[in-house]
Amino acid sequence: MVNETIKAEVKNLNFYYGDMHALTNINLSVAEKKVTALIGPSGCGKTTYLRCFNRMHDLYPHNKYTGEIMLHPDNINIISPNVDPIEVRMRISMVFQKPNPFPKSIFENVAYGLRVRGTSNRSLLSETVEKSLRGAALWDEVRDRLDKPAFDLSGGQQQRLCIARALATEPEILLFDEPTSALDPIATSKIEDLISELKKEVTILIVTHNMQQAARIADYTAFMYLGELIEFGDTDTIFVNPHNKLTEEYITGRFG
Amino acid sequence: MAIFDDELKELREMVLKLGCMVENAIRDSVKALVDRESELAKEVIKRDHVINALDVKIDEECVRLIALRQPKARDLRLITTTMKITTDLERMGDMAVNIAERAIELNEEPQLKPFVNIPKMAEIAQVMVRDALDAFITGCSRLPYEVIKRDDEVDDLTVRNFEELLSLMLQDPKIIPLAIKRTYIAKYLERIADHATNIAEMIIYMCKGKMIRHTEISEEI
Numbered sequence: 001m002v003n004e005t006i007k008a009e010v011k012n013l014n015f016y017y018g019d020m021h022a023l024t025n026i027n028l029s030v031a032e033k034k035v036t037a038l039i040g041p042s043g044c045g046k047t048t049y050l051r052c053f054n055r056m057h058d059l060y061p062h063n064k065y066t067g068e069i070m071l072h073p074d075n076i077n078i079i080s081p082n083v084d085p086i087e088v089r090m091r092i093s094m095v096f097q098k099p100n101p102f103p104k105s106i107f108e109n110v111a112y113g114l115r116v117r118g119t120s121n122r123s124l125l126s127e128t129v130e131k132s133l134r135g136a137a138l139w140d141e142v143r144d145r146l147d148k149p150a151f152d153l154s155g156g157q158q159q160r161l162c163i164a165r166a167l168a169t170e171p172e173i174l175l176f177d178e179p180t181s182a183l184d185p186i187a188t189s190k191i192e193d194l195i196s197e198l199k200k201e202v203t204i205l206i207v208t209h210n211m212q213q214a215a216r217i218a219d220y221t222a223f224m225y226l227g228e229l230i231e232f233g234d235t236d237t238i239f240v241n242p243h244n245k246l247t248e249e250y251i252t253g254r255f256g
Numbered sequence: 257m258a259i260f261d262d263e264l265k266e267l268r269e270m271v272l273k274l275g276c277m278v279e280n281a282i283r284d285s286v287k288a289l290v291d292r293e294s295e296l297a298k299e300v301i302k303r304d305h306v307i308n309a310l311d312v313k314i315d316e317e318c319v320r321l322i323a324l325r326q327p328k329a330r331d332l333r334l335i336t337t338t339m340k341i342t343t344d345l346e347r348m349g350d351m352a353v354n355i356a357e358r359a360i361e362l363n364e365e366p367q368l369k370p371f372v373n374i375p376k377m378a379e380i381a382q383v384m385v386r387d388a389l390d391a392f393i394t395g396c397s398r399l400p401y402e403v404i405k406r407d408d409e410v411d412d413l414t415v416r417n418f419e420e421l422l423s424l425m426l427q428d429p430k431i432i433p434l435a436i437k438r439t440y441i442a443k444y445l446e447r448i449a450d451h452a453t454n455i456a457e458m459i460i461y462m463c464k465g466k467m468i469r470h471t472e473i474s475e476e477i
């Protein structure tokens with residue numbers, strides 16, 4: 001993390017689902033315009049951690065955060081109750097495991113975030129939709145059928161549409177929760193290329209169960225286990241010479 | 257994972273087998289020279305293709321494991337180390353063949369003087385190979401560092417051997433062809449020790465994930 005600009009600084013983050021202590025004292029900085037991968041066995045807290053970044057947990061009662069996620073450069077704690085979760089989600093977008101387009105046209109899917117914000121200017125919407133679809137490497141495939149239902153697209157295209165939808169609000173951080181686990185290798189490869197392209201503009205946090213994917217696309221990798229951050233480092237070190245025995249056992253497939 | 261662990265175990269066993277064959281080739285080539293046993297030298301030359309074949313087989317197995325298992329961390333370091341050290345072992349086998357060839361030539365001529373430095377060098381080189389391979393199996397220890405340190409002893413003996421032969425050559429130029437062959441043999445042994453040093457350095461990488469080749473390791477030792 002030497003010579004990196006820090007986009008988000010997580011300090012002593014704890015998270016509780018009611019009585020269940022799901023994340024314990026996480027301290028982890030996220031480098032700006034880099035890809036940080038979160039790996040670890042199912043139930044280790046990766047997705048819980050990711051969801052803290054856009055306040056997804058606020059949707060359910062009894063969930064509780066302590067600690068801080070400081071978003072830079074403005075230095076605001078995005079998990080503070082004083083910060084509006086809707087505003088956080090405009091700045092930090094999320095793409096999920098399975099493509100989840102809205103039952104609307106391709107155009108309206110991408111325009112949705114802006115419409116929620118109150119934008120109705122047709123030319124501004126069109127401009128943003130095109131820019132976002134280009135950013136998600138989908139424009140050439142859909143430019144002549146923007147009014148068609150999003151569900152007409154293939155799985156890989158739907159996922160790129162979701163990425164375009166996430167890009168439309170010009171987020172500073174993009175969260176990916178296993179974005180390719182429902183896709184075939186060709187669609188996966190397109191999304192991976194896209195992530196490498198997107199990091200020129202956006203900071204990316206990705207949860208993945210695919211070790212090779214983390215190795216291919218991430219600049220930094222964090223290994224989590226039982227709600228704790230076990231090891232964090234540059235991806236080369238984690239995959240060639242991890243320092244922690246648990247990390248080594250997990251990535252070499254000898255865990256448990 | 258159990259299958260992969262078995263495959264890695266077999267890989268290690270193949271490397272050990274290659275190491276034993278190379279060690280025997282070094283020992284026999286020098287014995288053929290010192291005891292003037294040309295038949296034994298021919299045997300070393302004949303056996304070299306087995307070493308070459310095993311080297312190729314190990315490389316193929318490494319490539320297969322990389323392709324099918326996508327090894328990471330210590331598995332990755334084991335497999336990459338294996339690919340490199342088998343090349344060194346195979347080269348040592350070639351050096352033993354060179355020694356055997358010179359032995360056959362020298363055995364046809366009257367002996368210049370009894371061998372003193374060369375058997376010593378051969379013994380150290382063999383111990384270096386054996387210790388390097390022990391470290392390959394037993395993992396992190398002082399052993400690979402000891403191997404690297406012993407390389408200096410072989411280098412010193414190479415110089416001493418050359419100086420002794422040089423003074424003989426100056427006294428009697430007729431012996432130059434025989435003496436040069438003896439310096440070749442010392443050079444081959446010196447190269448064998450260098451290859452053993454390479455192996456030890458790779459084993460330190462395998463254990464610690466740190467490349468120490470072409471660096472000063474004095475602070476480590």
